[in-house]
Amino acid sequence: MKVLVVGAGPSGLTLALLLAKAGIKITLLDAAPTVDDRPRAAHYAPSAIRVLKAAGVLEDVRRDGLIPKNMTWRKIDGSVITSITDVAQPGTPDALTVLPLNMLGKVLLSHCEGNANVTVLWNKKVVDVGTDGDGKGAWAKVQGEQGEETWTADYICGCDGANSQVRKSLFGNEFPGHTWDAQIIATNVYYPLDKFGYDDINFIIHNEDYYMAAKITTDGLWRVSYGEDTKLTPEEVVAHQPAKYERMLPGNPKPGDYKLLNVGPYRIHQRMAPAFRVGRILLAADAAHLCNPFGGLGLTGGLVDVGGLAECLIGVQNGWAGDEILDKYDEIRREKFQEVINPISSSNFLRVSATDPGEALVNDEFLMMVEKARTDKETREELDQGVFAVCHDFTQYYDKEKAPKAEARL
Ligand SMILES: Cc1cc2nc3c(=O)[nH]c(=O)nc-3n(C[C@H](O)[C@H](O)[C@H](O)COP(=O)(O)OP(=O)(O)OC[C@H]3O[C@@H](n4cnc5c(N)ncnc54)[C@H](O)[C@@H]3O)c2cc1C
Structure with a gap:
């Protein structure tokens, strides 16, 4: 089986590693000259960690990363x-x-x-994709440094992010859902928030100055993501950042x-493509769906997608499942x-942007559950298991007569 993956972002690179382990040859085409290093994802939930482990990169991710301790919701004055x-389930x-994300990208790329089994080609922008007339293969038109090229494969996987050309080739501008009336400003900053009693992950509930502050490297770099009015231009966002920090962060x-290392403004969305499969073309991660970054479900969901997609394609490649497993x-x-x-x-x-912080423990069901879990073992267990709700084991659809048992497949 020949698989073409469009996009060498974290989802495309992880999918390639999972398929390569099963002996499938993959070519990744990416429009950019190298790995994207904008400040975006940093937290990967246990469901995504399972996929990174299956891809064989977890040891390196853990070597370079950190396991956070507590996750705390606070009022703007810092009170808990x-x-x-131990939110990470250490x-x-x-x-x-x-x-x-930029460090994860480097680990995956190496x-x-x-x-x-993996070939990564940069400066290759996919401009259109389609399934062959007989439905037995797929093609991609690509703009490379030498002009336009046509690539063919058995399957094409669109992992080309929020503005996915693969999705646009399938559905035009149709991407149902909504865009929030807010922009999130993701900043990376060295400022010792732990000295003010902050935990490794903090959500500050406030109608105007809501934010998330989390330690993202072992040398004390913090991610502070806060909301701004959508009317502010990127230049106005940058100009407003010192006043915003002074007003909302402890120690003013x-x-x-x-x-300050980075300031990145992002519009935020809740959107999902009409389908994740059309013929021989598949969509995964941001190309398939978008969500706002509070709670770190974007790439976590994307990695779980590619874990599932890999199980399906490996099943087809080995004759353990028919092509309908992709449906x-x-x-x-x-x-x-x-x-x-x-x-x-x-x-x-x-919860962070539109809740009354004084009422949160009587009105917000999730925070009420968090509070209960502090003393009730069963509720804590429920909370810990809840993070796996995004998972699904596609190997259960393998033909039991043809597929070896799980232990033998590993
Ligand atoms: C501020 C912020 C914080 C976030 N924090 C978290 C978090 O803590 N945890 C979490 O799980 N998620 C988080 N997310 C979401 C996460 O960053 C995204 O879900 C993730 O980066 C998506 O990965 P991807 O591989 O699908 O797409 P991308 O990372 O966007 O990669 C897409 C790749 O496709 C390439 N490409 C695009 N178009 C083409 C084309 N036409 N041809 C060829 N190549 C193309 C691009 O160059 C790029 O390399 C956050 C997002 C933001 C904005």
Whole structure:
């Protein structure tokens, strides 16, 4: 089987590693000259950690990353509303891990470069895709440095992010859902928030100055993501950042008190493509669905997608499943977005930005559960298991007569 993956972002690179382990040859085409290093994802939930482990990169991710301790919801004056201690489920093999996306990209790329089954080609922009007339293969039109090229494969996987050309080739501008009336400003900053009693992950509930502050590297870099009015231009966002920090962060810091590395404005969305499969073309991760970043479900959901897609393609490659297993991928991954990722991520955003912090422990069901879990073992267990609700085992659709048992497949 020949698989073409469009996009060498974290989802495309992970999919390539998973397929390569099963002996499938993959070519990744990416429009950019190298790995994207904008400040975006940093937290990967246990469900995504399982996929990174299957791709063979977890040891390196853990070497470069950190396992956070507590997750705390606070009022703007820093006082604690409630908290989950040891949120990462440390000591379990799938413990939530933190690693800035650019560093994750480098780890994934180095593994791909060392794998004979994977070829990564940069400066190759896919401009159109389609399934052959007989339905037995797929093609991609690509703009490369030498002009337009046509690539063919058995399957094409669109992992080309929020503005996916693969999705646009299938559905035009149709990407149902909504865009929030807010922009999130993701900043990376050296400022010792832990000295003010902040935990490794903090959500500050406030109608105007809501934010998330989390430690993202072992040398003390913090991610501070806050909301701004959508009317502000990128230049106005940058100009407003010192006043925003001074007003909302503990210690009311002035620019000389911290070292700011990045300021990245992002519009935020809740959207899902009409289908994740059309013929020989498949969509995964941001190309397939988008959610706001509060709670870190974007790439977590994307990595779980590619874990499932790999199981399906490996099943087809080995004759353990028919091609219709890819319809299951389409059906179930859309269901997981609609029933788990979309509602939970939406609640996460509304919790920080539109809740009365004084009433949160009587009005917000999730925070009430978090509070209860502090003393009730069963509720804590429910909370810990809840993070796996995005998962689905596609190997259950393998033909039991043809597929070897799970232990033999590993
Ligand atoms: C501020 C912020 C914080 C976030 N925090 C978290 C978090 O903590 N945890 C989490 O799980 N998620 C988080 N997310 C979401 C996460 O960053 C995204 O879900 C993730 O980056 C998507 O990965 P991807 O591989 O699907 O797409 P991308 O990372 O966007 O990669 C797409 C790749 O496709 C390439 N490409 C695009 N178009 C073409 C084309 N036409 N031809 C060829 N190549 C193309 C691009 O160059 C790029 O390399 C956050 C997002 C934001 C904005």
